[in-house]
Structures are given as C-alpha cells and as structure tokens.
Amino acid sequence: MLYSTLRLLLSTVALTASVWVSVQAKPAASAPTTKSLEFVENKGQWDARAQYMAELPAGRLFLEKTGFTYTFADPEALRSHREHSSPAGAGSEKLRAHAYRVTFDGSSSGTSLTPDEPTAGFRNYFLGNDAKHWASSVRGFRQVRYTNVYPRIGARVYENAGGNLEYDFTVQPGGKPSAIRLRYTGTERLSLENGQLVVQTSVGTVTEQTPKAWQEINGQRVPVACAFILEKNVLSFRVGAYDSRQPLIIDPTVIFSSFTGSTADNWGFTATYDAQGNMYSGGIVFGLGYPASLGAVSQSFGGGVDVAIIKYNTTVRGSAARLYATYLGGNLIDAPHSLVVNSQNELVILGSTGSNNFPVSRTTFDDSFNGGPRVVPQGGGPGMNYEAGADLFVSKLNSSGSTLVASTYLGGTGTDGIILGATTLTQNYGDEFRGDIITDTEGNIYIASTTNSTGFPVRNGFRSTSQGGASDAVVLKFAADLRTLVWSSYLGAPVPTRPIPYK
Numbered sequence: 001m002l003y004s005t006l007r008l009l010l011s012t013v014a015l016t017a018s019v020w021v022s023v024q025a026k027p028a029a030s031a032p033t034t035k036s037l038e039f040v041e042n043k044g045q046w047d048a049r050a051q052y053m054a055e056l057p058a059g060r061l062f063l064e065k066t067g068f069t070y071t072f073a074d075p076e077a078l079r080s081h082r083e084h085s086s087p088a089g090a091g092s093e094k095l096r097a098h099a100y101r102v103t104f105d106g107s108s109s110g111t112s113l114t115p116d117e118p119t120a121g122f123r124n125y126f127l128g129n130d131a132k133h134w135a136s137s138v139r140g141f142r143q144v145r146y147t148n149v150y151p152r153i154g155a156r157v158y159e160n161a162g163g164n165l166e167y168d169f170t171v172q173p174g175g176k177p178s179a180i181r182l183r184y185t186g187t188e189r190l191s192l193e194n195g196q197l198v199v200q201t202s203v204g205t206v207t208e209q210t211p212k213a214w215q216e217i218n219g220q221r222v223p224v225a226c227a228f229i230l231e232k233n234v235l236s237f238r239v240g241a242y243d244s245r246q247p248l249i250i251d252p253t254v255i256f257s258s259f260t261g262s263t264a265d266n267w268g269f270t271a272t273y274d275a276q277g278n279m280y281s282g283g284i285v286f287g288l289g290y291p292a293s294l295g296a297v298s299q300s301f302g303g304g305v306d307v308a309i310i311k312y313n314t315t316v317r318g319s320a321a322r323l324y325a326t327y328l329g330g331n332l333i334d335a336p337h338s339l340v341v342n343s344q345n346e347l348v349i350l351g352s353t354g355s356n357n358f359p360v361s362r363t364t365f366d367d368s369f370n371g372g373p374r375v376v377p378q379g380g381g382p383g384m385n386y387e388a389g390a391d392l393f394v395s396k397l398n399s400s401g402s403t404l405v406a407s408t409y410l411g412g413t414g415t416d417g418i419i420l421g422a423t424t425l426t427q428n429y430g431d432e433f434r435g436d437i438i439t440d441t442e443g444n445i446y447i448a449s450t451t452n453s454t455g456f457p458v459r460n461g462f463r464s465t466s467q468g469g470a471s472d473a474v475v476l477k478f479a480a481d482l483r484t485l486v487w488s489s490y491l492g493a494p495v496p497t498r499p500i501p502y503k
Helices: 075-083
Strands: 006-010 015-019 039-041 050-056 059-064 067-073 094-104 112-118 122-127 135-138 140-150 153-159 165-171 182-185 189-193 196-200 205-217 220-224 226-231 234-239 249-256 264-273 279-286 295-300 305-312 322-329 334-341 347-353 391-397 404-410 436-439 445-451 472-478 485-491
Touching (some): 050 112, 050 140, 189 226, 205 226, 205 234, 264 334, 279 347, 334 436, 347 436, 347 445
Parallel strands (some): 006 165, 015 249, 305 334
Antiparallel strands (some): 006 015, 039 050, 039 140, 059 067, 094 182, 122 135, 140 153, 153 165, 182 234, 189 196, 196 205, 205 249, 264 279, 305 322, 334 347, 347 391, 391 404, 436 445, 445 472
C-alpha cells in the first residue's frame, strides 16, 4: 500500500510519474524506506484480461497486455466504511468508484508480460463456491516487464527505492518515441493546463506534471526538451533533438491528489499462534475487482467483504515476515470470529457469512446457506450489514494456507453468530461478532457461539430447544473432518444469552 509519493517512470524511452497522495490537502507523509508495492499474478482469481494487480491508495492498478486499468474508490466512503462509527443502519451501502484505462494505442500484437523479483510468501484465493476459480500459491513480484510494446520499445513497471511506483517505456536505438500513444478511456475530462495533464474522475483528480527527458551518455545525464501533446483523449510526447544512437528517458510526474487509504478494513477481528511461534491474524478486506465498465460506477460495500487471513514468521521483520495471505469469502459479507491451530498445524477458522456461495465442501456437514432476516450489527456501519441473514461457517486451511481442507455452513433460519440487541457500547469492539473455537489432540473441533434460530442444528445435547431469548448461546463439537456434528446444544435462558470464550 502506498500512502506517499508514487512515481510512474517511462524509461529508455522511460516515462516516469510521481504519484503523491494527500489527505484533505495535508502534506504527504515521507516515502517508505522499504518496498511495499507488489504486482500479484492472476491465476484465475480475476478477469483474464488482467495479468497482474497492484494495490494503490484507495484503489487498484491492473496490468494488461495492452496497457493499464486504474480503479479507485471514493476516499471519504472508504474512510467511513473503515471507521464503523455510524449507528446501526446509518450510512450508505453504496460505494462510489471510478475506473479508467490507459491503452498503448497502436501497440504490437506480440506484447508479453514477464514478472521479476518475487516477494516473500504466497497468496491464496478461495472466493465463491466454484473451485475452478480458486487460486493457490499466487506469487507477488516487485516488477513486471513488457516486451515488444511497440517496435524496439519495451516497458517495465516497478517500485523504486524511494517507495514510488514507476513505469518505464524503453526505446532502443531505432525505435521512435512518437510511436508511444497513450489513449485514456473512461475519464470525465482530460485537459492540458500549464503543460500538465489533468485527469478528472468522479472520485478524484490525477495530474501528470510536465515531463522531463534526458539521455545517459558517457556516464552523464544530458537533458532533452520534452512536452505533452494531447489530441482529444490520446497523449503523446514531443521531444527535442537527441542522440538516436542512445536510449532516451522521458519523465513526467503524476499526482493522485485526492486518493488515500486502503480497501482493507482496520478491524483486527481475531488472532492466534502455533507451536512454532508463528502468528495468524484474521480481518476483513473490501476488494475492488476488475471493473466491468469504465467511468463512474456504484457498487455495494457488501458485495466483496471477505475474510483475510495472514500468517507471519515472528522471527523476521518487514514484508519478509508474511508467510501467506489467504482470502476466503462469497458474494456478500464474510467475517472471521476466532482462529485456532490444531495439532496438524492446520488453521481452523470460525466466522459468520451472509454469502450463499461461501466456499464450502460438498462432503461436509452443511453445504447450503440457511440465511435469515437482515442483520445490522450495532456499530457495523457501511458494508457490515448481512442483507440475506447470517450463518456461521467453519473452515480449515492446511499449513501453507494453499488448500481449503474442509469448510461448512452452520446455522438455522434465524441469525447465527451475531449478537442481537447489543448496546452502542460495543461499537468498534467487534463484540457483536460472537464465537470461539478450540481443538483437542485428535483434531475434534469445539465451538461456542450464539443464535436466535429455533432450528439451529442440535444433536445429543442436554437442551434441544431454544429458551426464547433474543439470542441463545450454543455449544457443539465437530469431528475433525467437519462431516459429523458429534453433539450440539442450546445453552441459554429466556433472556439474551451469549457465550463466554473457551480460550
């Protein structure tokens, strides 16, 4: 995630652009000292046109064979979503966003992309209930190279040592800088103002400053005159006299003056550790997918709130500490409540879901979403409403997070896993997302949570019916493979009842 200046460099020919991100016109933070930008490969988890994706402030950058696609969310809406400070039901469930594309106009049909400098750890995507679209061991890279964009012209996209995003168009001797034509599609307005390109979107403004150009000759940087040319929505470069036997670098600066923040939520729902001292965190992330259309769009916050699990090596500092990041979810909201690592070093996750296509196994206890009435957790704010009701889920990942070993729904036709009628004192504590999970030495799974479903699955328990409170506590035991519910019981009274955590 970049919170400070991003640079976009296009090199040898190279066009470079700095992207400065500010919050409400405050000065930008100093550039990070370590690289954080990653270009994540697409192994089927996104639209096939996107070969790589990088997280940007308030948005994403998709790298394609023919150019780049930017998608940004309304920063104010993201800030409201992350704070969860509104009373229940307050705030808009719609997110304003904008996507625009920069196409290499007239580029070669033989363009190819090659990644370089792999980063530590992997990502895994279990999104939806169709395993064909799951992706495991997905790698991230520090840079991506474009080959044969135009005759004798390649490109490279990367983050520099100052924490800035750069992309370099490389024109070898014999190539023509005039061949580089960047077509902007989906913007609200394009204009040249004092030599700068101003890109207006519905959620913010991008400014590309007057470009600089130079050549490296005999170890010396030789400046070359350079300026933008804008013809309708196509940007090109006018360069002065230069040595055509040497590479040429054209260096504009791009400022994202009104974009800031992250699509990741700031709630740390749960965490745990394993016998080796590794740490696991569970939170939620709202993902801006590859845009179905360009220009201004409005989409539901709940359309992509997924569980985000990260495993860390606590003996390593920095980005190398991340061993894996796994994303788990369906078409609506999904949230983790509790994590535990069993004796086989598998991570077991308890959470709640409002998705009817949550990734579950066909052979486990329950592979169908039971749903229920709309649920608005107190203080949940935009994006945290369960429009189709809430079920519990239990999922198990292997030690590398790359395999969904087992996964099941758990619940009745009421509200499961969410405390109803909670007071405003619970805002920002996540207390409404109720439940805890532990395992024994044989891998059996024990759960304590809450429900107001009269049809919650009970078996071999001492209390088989709800006591009629707004919510009942429930306790249960699953076999290790999540196929068999060994026993389950209500544990409540005719008043709201909630479980005390196991751990």
